[in-house]
Amino acid sequence: MQDEPTPIELTKAVADFLRNDITPVISGHNAFKLRVAINILDLVTRQLTLGEGSDDAEAARLAKLLGLQGSLIEQNRALGERIAKGEVDLATPGLSEHLWQTTLAKLAVDQPNYASYKRELEREGK
Amino acid sequence: MIEDELTRCVVRWYPGATGVTAAAKLSGGASQETWSFDILHAGGKHGAILRRSPQGYGAAPTRAAGLDAEARLMQLAHDAGLPSPKVMHVLKPEDDLGTGFIMQRIEGETIARKILRDEQFAKARPILARQLGKVSAGIHSLPRDQLPSLREMSATKEIAEMGREYRSFDWPRPVFELALRWLGDHDPGPSKEVTLVHGDFRHGNLIIGPDGVRAVLDWELAHFGDPMEDLGWICVNSWRFGEIDKPVGGFGSREELFAGYEEGGRKVDPDRVKFWEVMGTLRWGVMCCGMMQRFRLGPDHSMERAMIGRRASETEIDLLRLLAPRGG
Numbered sequence: 001m002q003d004e005p006t007p008i009e010l011t012k013a014v015a016d017f018l019r020n021d022i023t024p025v026i027s028g029h030n031a032f033k034l035r036v037a038i039n040i041l042d043l044v045t046r047q048l049t050l051g052e053g054s055d056d057a058e059a060a061r062l063a064k065l066l067g068l069q070g071s072l073i074e075q076n077r078a079l080g081e082r083i084a085k086g087e088v089d090l091a092t093p094g095l096s097e098h099l100w101q102t103t104l105a106k107l108a109v110d111q112p113n114y115a116s117y118k119r120e121l122e123r124e125g126k
Numbered sequence: 127m128i129e130d131e132l133t134r135c136v137v138r139w140y141p142g143a144t145g146v147t148a149a150a151k152l153s154g155g156a157s158q159e160t161w162s163f164d165i166l167h168a169g170g171k172h173g174a175i176l177r178r179s180p181q182g183y184g185a186a187p188t189r190a191a192g193l194d195a196e197a198r199l200m201q202l203a204h205d206a207g208l209p210s211p212k213v214m215h216v217l218k219p220e221d222d223l224g225t226g227f228i229m230q231r232i233e234g235e236t237i238a239r240k241i242l243r244d245e246q247f248a249k250a251r252p253i254l255a256r257q258l259g260k261v262s263a264g265i266h267s268l269p270r271d272q273l274p275s276l277r278e279m280s281a282t283k284e285i286a287e288m289g290r291e292y293r294s295f296d297w298p299r300p301v302f303e304l305a306l307r308w309l310g311d312h313d314p315g316p317s318k319e320v321t322l323v324h325g326d327f328r329h330g331n332l333i334i335g336p337d338g339v340r341a342v343l344d345w346e347l348a349h350f351g352d353p354m355e356d357l358g359w360i361c362v363n364s365w366r367f368g369e370i371d372k373p374v375g376g377f378g379s380r381e382e383l384f385a386g387y388e389e390g391g392r393k394v395d396p397d398r399v400k401f402w403e404v405m406g407t408l409r410w411g412v413m414c415c416g417m418m419q420r421f422r423l424g425p426d427h428s429m430e431r432a433m434i435g436r437r438a439s440e441t442e443i444d445l446l447r448l449l450a451p452r453g454g
Contacts, residue, residue, distance in 0.1 A: 033429065033430075040429060043433075043436060077298045079298070079300045079303075080299065083303040083304050084307060089307070090304070090449070090450050099300060099301055099304065099446060099450065100450070102300075103301060103439065103443050103446055104443070106439040107439055107440070107443055109436075110436040110437070111437065111439065111440055114443070115366070115369075116363060117440075117443055119370065120443065120447075120452070123452060
């Protein structure tokens with residue numbers, strides 16, 4: 001078992017340093033690059049925080065939908081092939097809901113401020 | 127120094143030119159660069175833009191029209207009275223600047239967030255969708271016999287190309303599969319009318335002033351095809367920059383866009399526009415994945431490229447909103 005602090009805490013510490021101490025003293029193109037760098041660290045933190053739980057939920061849904069165990073990437077490949085062949089479609093019970101939940105979980109990590117995502121969260125009353 | 131080369135070039139064709147100043151690179155990948163500079167002459171300065179492939183980068187990517195074609199299209203658009211910069215000079219070998227052209231610089235803004243939020247564009251925003259409808263009608267009306275040779279695309283070819291490109295990444299995306307399937311099922315078939323299509327008619331390629339649209343830029347993806355493609359592409363949610371209830375670029379409605387188009391003497395087919403909006407959403411998603419590959423494989427190992435890979439999921443939620451909207 002690896003010791004503390006956790007990767008989440010370490011990544012956050014770097015992001016906070018860059019945000020609070022470096023941002024005020026940098027300008028021009030490097031300021032833009034710094035913003036990108038901070039965004040990356042924030043994304044990594046969100047993935048470390050949320051990723052495991054959403055992957056498990058996705059795998060469980062896929063197992064039920066496809067009747068297929070396996071790694072998440074294998075399950076997703078299988079789902080992709082079935083959609084491509086027309087074996088499952090939006091009329092298939094659970095498919096639409098699965099795609100929505102999976103996509104919302106990706107946005108929660110990738111771009112939680114994306115307007116379409118915020119609109120869909122409002123719809124869920126979150 | 128590029129200013130020396132530009133000076134040697136402009137004195138040959140600009141009457142009374144004495145030199146150039148303020149050369150600054152605006153953007154540049156490995157194969158194509160854009161420079162801004164001022165031509166100095168007895169009466170003052172003349173703002174200019176150089177768009178070029180440096181020497182040694184002759185071969186254009188397969189989808190690109192090529193800089194000679196871009197210059198010709200801009201000039202034709204300008205001559206037809208469309209908002210387009212005047213092409214001042216097409217580079218020749220003796221210019222020693224590579225291939226490309228020099229055009230008039232048009233002042234204004236291309237950054238979407240400023241156009242959508244800054245006070246100085248407050249009067250432009252309500253009229254832009256209609257204006258752009260009319261401008262795209264003008265583009266689609268340019269006489270074919272004067273146009274350069276360009277690739278010809280159709281909905282069917284584009285579906286196949288998107289599918290091939292997506293599969294080349296070898297990373298499963300069930301939402302993209304769903305979109306490809308939907309596009310195949312809704313392929314509108316060959317367009318009754320095949321016209322010039324700008325191919326990248328959206329924020330970033332439009333110079334906007336407080337008075338409205340001033341120039342259409344970047345004809346790199348111009349081709350022959352279904353004119354409804356340009357109308358669908360400008361409605362893609364990725365170009366709304368947060369203003370998701372205003373489908374045209376975050377500033378206007380489809381109705382305004384269509385009204386402007388019909389004012390320009392052309393007919394709209396809303397079903398085809400919808401098809402191309404779905405296609406465009408998928409296309410931007412595939413482009414995000416492609417840019418991520420360029421990061422991973424090395425030619426552009428920047429943080430920005432890496433992060434663009436994480437924007438593909440934005441197009442997945444937009445595809446779901448288009449194809450599998452949730453009730454309520």
